[in-house]
Amino acid sequence: MMDRIASLLPFLLGAAGLHAEGAQFEVEKFKNLSYNPAKTADPVRHKLDLYVPKGAKDFPVMVFVHGGMWRSGNKELYAPLGETFAKQGIGTAVINYRLSNRDGTGAKHPDHVRDVAKAVAWVKANAAKYGGGKDKLYLSGHSAGGHLVSLLATDDQYLKAEGCSVADIKGVMTVSGVYTISNLVGPFRSIFGSDETICKAASPITHVKAKEPPFLIAYGTKDFPFLDQMAEQFGQKLKACKCDAKVMKLDRDHFSIIINLAASADDPLTKAMVEFMTASGRR
Numbered sequence: 001m002m003d004r005i006a007s008l009l010p011f012l013l014g015a016a017g018l019h020a021e022g023a024q025f026e027v028e029k030f031k032n033l034s035y036n037p038a039k040t041a042d043p044v045r046h047k048l049d050l051y052v053p054k055g056a057k058d059f060p061v062m063v064f065v066h067g068g069m070w071r072s073g074n075k076e077l078y079a080p081l082g083e084t085f086a087k088q089g090i091g092t093a094v095i096n097y098r099l100s101n102r103d104g105t106g107a108k109h110p111d112h113v114r115d116v117a118k119a120v121a122w123v124k125a126n127a128a129k130y131g132g133g134k135d136k137l138y139l140s141g142h143s144a145g146g147h148l149v150s151l152l153a154t155d156d157q158y159l160k161a162e163g164c165s166v167a168d169i170k171g172v173m174t175v176s177g178v179y180t181i182s183n184l185v186g187p188f189r190s191i192f193g194s195d196e197t198i199c200k201a202a203s204p205i206t207h208v209k210a211k212e213p214p215f216l217i218a219y220g221t222k223d224f225p226f227l228d229q230m231a232e233q234f235g236q237k238l239k240a241c242k243c244d245a246k247v248m249k250l251d252r253d254h255f256s257i258i259i260n261l262a263a264s265a266d267d268p269l270t271k272a273m274v275e276f277m278t279a280s281g282r283r
Contacts, residue, residue, distance in 0.1 A: 025053035027086040030130065035095070035122035036115075048095040048119055049075050051082035052130050060170070060277040061091035061132040063116075063123050067143025067176075067258070070112055070191045071100045081262035088265055088274050091132040095119040097148075100191050109192045109202050113158050116148045120169075121162035138277050139172045142258045146177020150204035150234070153213050171214040173273050175261065176223050176254050179205045179234040205230075208237045214244035216276045218269050220252035227254070248272060 029051055036046035053059055062085060066073040075094040082092040097115035098107035107115075120139065128134045139149040152158055153172045159165050181188050183199040192202050200206050215238055219231040231247055238245035250257060250269060260267045265274075 024089055025056055025087055027083050028052050028054045028130075029082075033122075035119045042098055045096045045098045046115065046118070047075070048093050048122070049079070049082060050091065050093050050130060051079075051086035052091045052132065053086050053089045056089055057131050058133040058136070059089050059091050059131065060136040060138055061093065061123060061127045062138045062140050062173075062273075062277065063093045063095060063120050063149075065095060065097070065116055065139070065141035065145030065148050067141070067145045068099070069187060070107075070109075070144045071102060073099075073144075078262060081258075084262060084265055084270065085274070088270075090274060090277055091127065091130065093119070093123045102190070104190050109198070110158070112144075113148050113151050114161070116152055117158040117162045117164070120152065120159065121164050124164055124168055136170055136277075137168055138170055140175070140273065141177065142175040143254065144178065146174035147179065147181075147204065150174055150177055150179060150215075151202065151207070153215075154204045154207035154209075155201075166213060169213045171216070171276055173216040173218070173276060174231075175218045175269070176220060176227055176257055177204075177217070177231070177234075178227070179203065179230045205234050205237055208234070208241055208243070210241045210243065212238060212241065212243040214276070216246050216248060216272060218248040218250060218257065218272075220250055220254060220257045222251075222253040223257070224254050 031049045032047045033050055035048055066078055075096045078094045082094045085092040098111050100106045100108060124137055141149040149172055153166055153169050156166050181192050181199045181202045183194045183196050192199050217231050217235050219228050235245050235247035261269045
């Protein structure tokens with residue numbers, strides 16, 4: 001189901017007649033930038049597309065990570081999202097990362113999060129070349145992408161391996177994310193294995209502590225089962241650790257929440273994310 005909806009995303013955006021209203025900037029696009037210099041880099045999955053507001057300087061830059069149950073999806077599907085945010089003055093890097101396969105082959109945890117860490121490190125090192133603020137780096141992701149950016153921001157080991165740290169992240173915005181990985185759930189086992197210790201370490205909620213980056217956690221009232229509970233629990237734990245966290249519930253399902261976000265500057269979540277990245281004192 002996820003794979004089918006993802007493949008239809010551009011059509012759904014067009015059919016809905018949605019567009020980014022109130023746009024302030026034209027958009028410059030830089031496609032298929034390689035974020036992994038290694039000779040063994042994947043020629044497709046280790047690439048990102050960068051959307052920047054033309055003529056702007058020192059703007060916030062968001063790294064966006066797609067969903068797809070860690071097994072599907074690609075950056076091209078989220079071109080409307082990159083354009084929507086760039087028109088509002090937010091540089092947006094939409095990334096690919098290596099995927100797992102249904103038969104248990106392909107990438108496995110922690111391959112996905114390691115790729116995201118590499119992409120973040122590349123954006124941090126190169127954002128200023130495209131006009132972005134080098135100290136205004138934000139993370140966002142939908143579904144499995146929400147899991148990956150949350151894990152990256154709470155478990156410092158992956159960014160440290162790339163010469164960065166959680167301190168480099170100004171804030172994290174997750175959309176219908178996964179915050180607890182269970183070895184009892186079949187779809188998780190093919191990605192993370194059945195070892196309880198590994199699954200616990202792969203769960204962002206496990207690593208929450210004081211001084212995490214600010215979080216905006218969004219989910220839909222008609223979202224997939226348990227994602228609403230996960231979002232509330234994750235937000236509660238962040239707040240219990242005295243972290244800056246806001247949980248935002250919208251009248252959406254798992255797919256309409258990202259479709260509306262990608263398509264319209266007037267969507268409540270789009271507005272909240274732009275405000276999150278441009279609020280006085282946070283930039």
